[in-house]
Amino acid sequence: MTLLEANQIGWGASGRTGGQVIPGLKYDPDELETVLGADLGPRVIAATGSVGDEVFGLIARHGIDCDPVHRGWLQPAFSARTLALALQRCEQWARRGAPVRAIDRAEMADLIGSDHYLGGWEDRRAGNLQPLSYVRGLATAAKRAGADIYVRSPAISVRRNNNRWTLTTPNGVVTADVVLIGTNGYTDGLWPGLARTVVPMMSFQAATPPLPAELGANILREGHSVSDTRRLLWYYRRDAQGRLVMGGRAPFREDPGPADVVHLRSAVDRLYPQLASVPFEYYWAGRVAMTKDSLPHLNELAPGLWAGLGFNGRGVGMATLFGRLLAELALGARPADIPFPVTAMRPIPGYPFTRIVARALVRYYRVRDSFEAA
Ligand SMILES: Cc1cc2nc3c(=O)[nH]c(=O)nc-3n(C[C@H](O)[C@H](O)[C@H](O)COP(=O)(O)OP(=O)(O)OC[C@H]3O[C@@H](n4cnc5c(N)ncnc54)[C@H](O)[C@@H]3O)c2cc1C
Numbered sequence: 228m229t230l231l232e233a234n235q236i237g238w239g240a241s242g243r244t245g246g247q248v249i250p251g252l253k254y255d256p257d258e259l260e261t262v263l264g265a266d267l268g269p270r271v272i273a274a275t276g277s278v279g280d281e282v283f284g285l286i287a288r289h290g291i292d293c294d295p296v297h298r299g300w301l302q303p304a305f306s307a308r309t310l311a312l313a314l315q316r317c318e319q320w321a322r323r324g325a326p327v328r329a330i331d332r333a334e335m336a337d338l339i340g341s342d343h344y345l346g347g348w349e350d351r352r353a354g355n356l357q358p359l360s361y362v363r364g365l366a367t368a369a370k371r372a373g374a375d376i377y378v379r380s381p382a383i384s385v386r387r388n389n390n391r392w393t394l395t396t397p398n399g400v401v402t403a404d405v406v407l408i409g410t411n412g413y414t415d416g417l418w419p420g421l422a423r424t425v426v427p428m429m430s431f432q433a434a435t436p437p438l439p440a441e442l443g444a445n446i447l448r449e450g451h452s453v454s455d456t457r458r459l460l461w462y463y464r465r466d467a468q469g470r471l472v473m474g475g476r477a478p479f480r481e482d483p484g485p486a487d488v489v490h491l492r493s494a495v496d497r498l499y500p501q502l503a504s505v506p507f508e509y510y511w512a513g514r515v516a517m518t519k520d521s522l523p524h525l526n527e528l529a530p531g532l533w534a535g536l537g538f539n540g541r542g543v544g545m546a547t548l549f550g551r552l553l554a555e556l557a558l559g560a561r562p563a564d565i566p567f568p569v570t571a572m573r574p575i576p577g578y579p580f581t582r583i584v585a586r587a588l589v590r591y592y593r594v595r596d597s598f599e600a601a
Pocket residue numbers: 231232233234235237238239240241242243244245246247248249380381382383409410411412413414415417429430431432462474511512513514515516535536538539540541542543544545546
């Protein structure tokens with residue numbers, strides 16, 4: 228196997244994420260079953276619900292040193308409307324036997340260390356990790372298994388010659404029976420139209436220094452990661468050094484400056500007033516890839532050429548799952564045996580307009596969230 232990476236291992240979103248491993252998709256299980264039908268629906272729900280086992284299983288199997296924490300995820304509600312939706316989501320997973328439970332306002336305040344929320348639910352299948360160490364660990368495991376990895380090697384073209392694929396890079400050529408494309412929010416013009424199937428949006432992160440016990444002891448004391456129910460969600464966790472790592476969405480800007488994390492500062496101030504005098508030590512951003520149907524896409528682009536992308540901000544678990552599904556397709560599995568729809572690529576009609584609307588929506592959602600906050 229040969230891996231071509233345009234930059235460095237983990238340079239894309241995977242090295243920059245909030246590191247939250249969250250089971251499930253944007254659709255709740257009942258809705259997914261209605262959309263995908265009685266055969267495929269339950270298989271997709273089972274596969275996407277078990278991404279925690281997938282990720283933490285790989286970490287254990289390959290001994291990846293990435294601070295894994297498998298102690299669950301909280302989705303706290305910031306408004307009465309979204310509390311009802313969160314509890315409904317919890318009930319649907321509980322009916323399918325998942326280790327989830329509703330959490331009332333007092334217990335949520337205790338687990339998060341903030342009384343900002345009205346309650347919500349907990350999913351014990353979830354967890355978090357140090358994302359760049361995870362990606363590097365996966366690359367090391369792949370190398371150990373015999374993969375050749377080339378960094379600073381963008382694939383510039385992919386063409387079919389004599390029933391094989393030929394990929395060119397600035398420094399050489401690779402031929403292959405099967406090609407898998409996993410470029411998500413950084414998809415370029417390698418395969419015509421593919422970049423128009425996803426809308427790249429920016430997600431931002433900022434981290435405090437390690438918190439002293441007198442400030443941090445009550446913050447996420449059981450090791451949960453959190454993504455709340457805002458349209459532009461606040462997502463956060465503690466890292467292995469005791470930092471608070473805070474994340475959120477903001478208008479598109481490739482290289483963020485301090486002004487771009489003001490919204491993260493106000494989130495921290497609102498949740499944890501005791502951290503008012505603790506500045507952010509680091510901030511960064513990267514691209515997530517949104518899709519029109521809010522589902523990731525497993526596309527068959529041509530015989531022996533597949534792409535997996537559009538993780539809608541849930542790629543730590545979902546891209547790991549898709550990695551396995553793409554490998555099974557490469558090894559000859561029939562699309563019908565894959566627990567996810569394998570579809571043709573569908574570029575979004577009126578794409579430039581969609582991108583403009585998506586970016587405007589970020590501002591609009593911020594206003595809606597601030598009016599709706601309890
Ligand atoms: C700030 C931030 C926080 C996030 N937090 C979370 C979270 O907590 N939980 C979660 O589940 N998800 C989160 N996400 C989303 C998640 O990170 C992504 O869904 C996931 O990393 C996508 O992985 P990927 O391997 O498909 O793409 P990426 O990790 O983005 O990698 C794509 C790679 O493709 C390379 N590339 C592009 N074109 C070419 C080419 N022609 N040839 C060779 N290489 C090419 C790029 O250099 C890049 O390295 C977050 C994203 C961001 C940006």
